[in-house]
Amino acid sequence: MPELPEVETVARQLAPHLKGRTVRSLRILDPLLRAQPTPRLRGRKIVDVRRSGKQVLFEFAPASRTGHPLWLTVHLRMTGRLIWASNPVAEAKEDRVRARFGLDHGALLFADTRRFGTFRWFADERETRPEGVDPLSEAMTVERLSEMASRARQNMKAFLLRQDRIVGLGNIYASEILYDARISPRRRATALRPTEIKRLHGSTRKILRRAIENCGTTFSDFQDAHGLTGSYQQYLGVYDREHETCDRCGGTIRRIVQQQRSTYYCGGCQR
Structure with a gap:
């Protein structure tokens, strides 16, 4: 989707x-x-x-x-x-x-x-207007993200997918953002330290902007308004890369199921 x-x-x-x-x-x-x-x-x-x-x-x-x-x-x-x-x-x-x-x-x-x-x-x-905050808007500050995380009794993957908190994220970019921020999808959102919140905020903006620059990700169906496919799939760090080697630490990329969806992460460098 x-x-x-x-x-x-x-x-x-x-x-x-x-x-x-x-x-x-x-x-x-x-x-x-x-x-x-x-x-x-x-x-x-x-x-x-x-x-x-x-x-x-x-x-x-x-x-x-x-x-x-x-x-x-x-x-x-x-x-x-x-x-x-x-x-x-x-x-x-x-x-x-x-x-x-x-x-x-x-x-x-x-x-x-x-x-x-x-x-x-x-x-x-x-x-x-959506209920949640757009992650690329000025309203999504480090302080706002910290306040959201402090009230979330969920793992990090589920936290990022809640559209009533942060709008626009789905399975692919939630995995990629957490990988870039070096945060495990299993972690509780309430357990994040201030330095991790700041890193997560920066990774969210960076990953989304890079994906937009590459016209999104296409695995099967997505085509843009001109009938062309996106190219960000060439730059994915973990998504759909189960058993492959992490480009950052050399660890093995794993797949787990959270909220009935596949989550990809590196057990070596995501803590």
Whole structure:
């Protein structure tokens, strides 16, 4: 499932193509995307495209002077893809399209093989905000992270995956962040020392930014807005490397199961 770097990649790629464009039509081709009534979008301009947690957030201007703005969150889930199609030829190459936004130039497509992706519409931007803190935001300070950890009665892996605390992290980057910070995923969050909290804060920002620079991680499904795969999988320290040698200390990378998910770590240098 796409995590923060993958969703950030898609949002950044779409924004230059979509901001300022006017919606001419919206066709919902999959009834699973009709959990809410579909609003009328014709005539609305796309004001902004950005990431919100693990979701892509679209802001639409009012359709008239007396109207109100509108927001849409798209959760890609397992196989969802948001695709910029600049012309009919590019659009014809895509299959499994579940929704199509016709614009004054080009189109935005939502394709989803397994049909787990979701659309949610909002009349109030405040309702789109995630409960947790974005790890790349100014709000995520060392002090804020320390306060969160002091109240968490969980192991470190579970602590990082709690979306009501820190948004955007999933299985891959939780393992990679803990490896970079030299912290065992088995440790209790409440047991971290101040120096470890500071290291964890720095590792979180470093790993996520590097992953964004490489357009995310692709093992099987993830493709960006241009249909290309990410490349950060080439730089993973521990994830999906069970029994391999740690590049840092020469120890053996292990796999354990936590919260019914695989966790990868080095028993030699993660304490």
